[in-house]
Amino acid sequence: MSAPRSRWRAAARTPVGACAGLLLLAVVVLAVIAPVLWGDRASVVDTSALQQGPSDAHVLGTDSLGRDILCRVLVATRLSLLLAVGATLLGVVLGLVLGTVPSVLPRRAGQFVVSVVNIAVAFPGLLLALFFAVIFGVGATGAVLAIGLAMAPAFARLTHTLSASVAGQDFVAAARTVGVGRTRLLTRHILPNIAEPLAVNATIGAGASLPAFAGLSFLGLGVQAPDYDWGRLLGEGLGRINLTPAPALAPMVAVVVTGLAFNLFGEAAAAALGIRTLSRRSAVPRPRPTPAPDTAARQLHSDGRPVLAVEDLRVAFPGPAGWTTPVRGVSFDVHPGEAVGVVGESGSGKSLTAMAASRLVEPPGQVTARRLEFTGVPLLETGERELRPLLGTSLAMVFQDPMSSFNPVMSVGRQLAEVAEHHQELSRSAAYARAVDRLRAVHVPAPERRARQYPHEFSGGMRQRAMIGMGLMGDPRLIIADEPTTALDVTVQRQVLRLLAGVRAGRATAVLLISHDITVVARNCDRVLVMYAGRIVEDLPAAGLFTAARHPYTRALLAAVPDLDTDRDRPLAVIPGRPPEPDRIPEGCAFAPRCPRADDHCRGEDPEPVTYATGHRIACWHPVGNGTGPVERTRRGSKA
Structure with missing residues (x-):
């Protein structure tokens, strides 16, 4: 069983993980089947049943056009979920870019980006969302852009802070020593190590975007007729809350339950995303590396000149x-x-x-x-x-x-092979074979099996020998x-x-x-x-x-x-x-x-x-x- 799969299963066995999985699965299934099962009933106008209260025929009553409110709440799950996820993806991607760009750009340009992000974080997220909603105009597209851009600064600051903390670790310094470039260092050594808090923040952000969308639609800035989401349904039902609270409470409960599902899923993801699959090597041609010095070159430096x-x-x-x-x-x-x-x-x-x-x-x-x-x-x-x-x-x-x-988050063999891939222009398999050979050279037992293991599976002395083996690549x-x-x-x-x-x-x-x-x-x-x-x-x-x-x-x-000769009485x-x-x-x-x-x-x-x-x-x-x-x-x- 692979490490990622086992961690996912371990997280799913916990009460939090089980509840999160069931809730989120139920929401996703509902978003898929609700428009198919109840889409026609949610859109049928019945002039003989205008604004009725709860009854056997209509569990939550009807709206001003006689449409069944329960069906409309269920059908609105798909659009509400898609809009929330879309805005979250936009905020996460933009936040990742803004948070990691300072590590790649020159120092002054990076400091400028960080300063802009810090200024944006100082403004409340709802205020930023309203500001962008006015700029992009009413409608679902404008609401997605507004909420996504409002989420980006906080996510960018979190990404930058976590990246800076990981960048000071010894394994990053080791990667820099072997000549790993800034972009590769970022994508293969830093980002995989901050996946857990980023995943938690992203899922919590998805849960937070649901009430944000509900608020924009409630104010008339979000989804427009004839489409509807939970926020629009909430606005329609609020005018009758003194007569019958069900039309307003139903979409409100849907927002709360779905947001809770995302938040609980974030807690489970924190335990499950410890190991990430390595990204494939880029197809962009790399500059030809300098070949390893041969014996003659080494002899040249043995003429009394210092290393x-x-x-x-x-x-x-x-x-x-x-x-x-x-x-x-x-x-x-x-x-x-x-x-x-x-x-x-x-x-x-x-x-x-x-x-x-x-x-x-x-x-x-x-x-x-x-x-x-x-x-x-x-x-x-x-x-x-x-x-x-x-x-x-x-x-x-x-x-x-x-x-x-x-x-x-990288196997020991892959970390050693990175040196040969980057500098000796070896293929992935050839570099890995050399890594196994170097582990054998530093007396790591069963090097083929050990190369597939992660650092926490090595003893302290074996890790130190593997570190020397990395230098011998x-x-x-x-x-x-x-x-x-x-x-x-x-x-x-x-x-x-x-x-x-x-x-x-x-x-x-x-x-x-x-x-x-x-x-x-x-x-x-x-x-x-x-x-x-x-x-x-x-x-x-x-x-x-x-x-x-x-x-x-x-x-x-x-x-x-x-x-041994030290006087123990003194x-x-x-x-x-x-x-x-x-x-x-x-x-x-x-x-x-x-x-x-x-x-x-x-x-x-x-x-x-x-x-x-x-x-x-x-x-x-x-x-x-x-x-x-x-x-x-x-x-x-x-x-x-």
Whole structure:
């Protein structure tokens, strides 16, 4: 049984789902058969039975022309339902367009659309409907346009809000990393994940459009004679409500019951629409992708040039008090086959540095650098269209949370295959076969069966291995692993780290490993970058981390790591105080308020990095130990 069908059946077994299904089915069946069974009787004029009350012959009485009111209410179901659904479809489609267009348009044009939608939402929906009804004129067509346009702003705002919330997820960032375009990203990764609230809002909107139509027809702006809907019947019966309430109450009850059916169906749809069928590939020809680099090309980049070169990298965000710079003058290189670890407390700028190097920092964030190159290509000067094939095939991202790294409404195999379809111009079946092969390469058991499963059916370690497999769909020069072993048990951690080491050894792939666990970094990396308050305060070989670390902050991090020789009768070592907020970086050295070696010089001037003969780089006025003496003093990042 497929996942969508099973969820539909599960929803139908609930009391709400059963009631919704029965009510809506009854309304739809009535709309189909009522004009056939009672259409003639509803239109027959009987001058001998004008405005009669309820009787055996006419259960709800007759109107001013002697026509049976019950038959007219039943026959009006079709037109009332079609008009409500039509207006809802118009509002939903227009709302989807207005809500998603800001994600595709340039930034200023997108902000203009959002501003227009926000202004429209400020007006009451009924007022907008009356306004548009006057513009389009009386009649059913004008009423459909009026109510549909009145519904669109609220639906557009909901779509935009939900899209923005999903756009910040790791699986969207992963799709952007592999080079998925904005339109494809929207249709295949964002919209399917917001289907549930949109479906609920659409069905509730259909229920709300029924009384709206009834109101317009009641006022004479909707359906015109000789056609009739529930609103028109309500208007005709209201004049006799003091004599006989049945002609007015019957269409009113019909509106309430049908609206309730739509609302309950919306609740059931929220539980049933968790999985959506993937859209077919577009028939529009795609630009020819850049082929994966071959061995000769890889050898070309093994001549001493770094895979990733970062110099004076800064990331800034606007705030109420001005610009905040959480990454301040970061500089480092990553060479082919090298594993570089990045450690530091939370908020030190580790992940943000990796995101900036991957071109994942979106406006209003600003990324600047004296040099930011990946495989020799300047990332800040090259357009997104030109970078997409390079980053999609040569850069792999492994995020911290393996659950949020995958799109929950796409099977794992299809998500991996998307890389090959988009960049290697493989057919759907060939790309899927390659995805199965990559899952096998990262030691996922039964890869053919697992490829058909969804992310929630994978364990945490298996999801992380599948994420690495996604990166191997191309020919990655660099794997950025952001906390890849967080929340995994030690056995699975070891498996994931061994897998990364195997990929690195077999393909000469560079690895940038970000972690809070300084021991993991020391054992699995060649070099270690220690970050604090948005800067690299020490850069040293991993082999000498426990013996040659000289920065007080690095020494404090190492002292806080317990081992088998730690005295359990003494309190664990901690670093006093807490890191500064990005918008409150103190003058001088940012670590000075927590450093036992700090003096007035430290508090007044930020130290520049000093490079020693061993390649050891430190940014500290009073490093621990004597060292070997500096051979080069370079300013690789300006002062805070």
